[in-house]
Amino acid sequence: MQEKPVISVRDLVVGFGDTIVLDHLSLDVLPGEILGVVGGSGSGKSVLLRTIIGLLPKREGMIEVLGVDLDKADEEERRSLERRWGVLFQQGALFSSLTVRQNVQFPMRENLKLSPRLLDEMALAKLEMVGLTPADADKFPAELSGGMTKRAALARALALDPEIVFLDEPTSGLDPISAGDFDALIKTLQRTLGLTVFMVTHDLESLYTVCDRIAALADGRIVAVGPMATILECKHPWVQTYFQGKRGGVLTGRIGQLVN
């Protein structure tokens, strides 16, 4: 693992008022991997994601994305960096007054000079890549089901062919079958597009099936990071409960059988 990390977080401290959410947290994301960040509710998984993409201010520490230090980057550098990542928000965050097609076209229209024909073709291409049909393109976000919303939001996140995709709880609110489909979709897209995926989740199934590495977040820091096997050996009480608990245990058992 000598590759230069795509995202590198050092000694990050984030807090609101008197509470410290992230306490000197350090984490590396390697190129081309799918990193899953797990943690209990309120442990600061989403806070970590939102701090990396610059939606929340940090108190201390350093964040470097694609070799750019976010503190030192000026307006122009930041903008060009933001074009190189895509974000899938938990609720999709599709613009409700635009159709799905217009949602996907929005980043393309703003950042690239494209002919209307190419704009249409690319939008439909992205929608078909995430498994939506051309018939869905002219629907409004309010007319979509939960799974379709996530897919459309993923298409928008992928609109500019980013190098990194941030996913905030991509499978929450989906039934197990849709969630499985969505996991498979992320894996396929990651392979074909060579993406680096930073995924916040507490879906055990996703962790087992798609993540190359897992980072467990507890007490404001990363208590374990590595492939599944490393995480299972971690002695931290929260990690133990999470993976060996009633729901985790069943899956761990199943994975154990598969490995054997």
Next chain:
Amino acid sequence: MVSNRSLLTAKFEDGQLELAAGGSWTAAHANELESLVDGVAEDASRARSVSIDMHGVREFDTFGAWLLERLTRQWSAAGRAASIVGLPEHDRTLLKEMSGVNRSSSAPPASEYGLLVALAAIGRGAAGIGRDLLGFANMFGAIGVAAVRVLTRPRDFRFTSAVHQLDRVCWQAVPIILLITFLIGGIIAQQGIFHFRKFGAELYAVDLVGILILREIGVLIVAIMVAGRSGSSYTAELGSMMMREEIDALRTMGFDPVEVLILPRVLVLIVALPALTFIGCMAALYGGGLVAFLYAGMSPEIYISRLEEAISLTHFKVGMIKAPFMGLVIGVVACTEGLLVKGSAESLGLQTTASVVKSIFLVIVLDGLFAIFFASIGM
């Protein structure tokens, strides 16, 4: 920056078109690439066979992959076989992914222009007015039913909610109502004095102020203010509740949203409007008196005694009787529009605007109807 030439170069030799691609076939160059690709697509019709060498390509993303796919599709449509060489395995999967997309043509729905569309818009507008009136009548009926139901079971009335609304709609509106009506009273007095002075009839400006304020202006200004202030907030509140399915949740728990949310709000408006109108009228008369004193040197005693002669209880009653009806109209319109909000942020804005515009319009229409009514009964 990579020059256009190196992105795609064409060589045409005895019926054989050889293309060499290079540089970055990525989103950033998609525009130049498209014109290049379209250029060679036409050349291909003259060629017997076509080959494209992708060895020189350093970066390749979905934009590049789609344009390559589009190129090969155009060739195969023209009956020419194209061979692609030198594409790395990884990019080949991306190209394969692209071969499935955009097969079914689905252009965005074409927009039409012209006379027919204009006529259709007029028709739809007329139908919309009818639908609006029907909607208001429906809401009025629903509120009536809920009110009767609550009368038989008074304990079901949302008293806390009503008090909270009364605080927001009535009590918190007092300062702004006082200020605006005070200014309006002053302005009317000044204008009256200025114009009546030419006839030496300054004293009659007091008649003007008194009658105008008590009969018409006081209640109208207050109603318009409340429609803009509270009607819009009712629509936005109910609308965002619609968006987050809160109203559906209420329904499934066996509550009637009209009884829980709308009845207290509308009742509060019916109570608040007369109260605010009274306060507003007093502030306007005070403002008129102050201007008469400062501008025309009319002493307060003269102003008050003139006012006593000019106005009667009838004028006061005419204004106050109208107030609760205006409150009812504002409440019905605001709540109806609120329940029409769909899922999008745009629709929330649209309905809120519609709520304010329609309630102000209806308030003025109602005022006109009352004027006819009071004239015919001699009030």
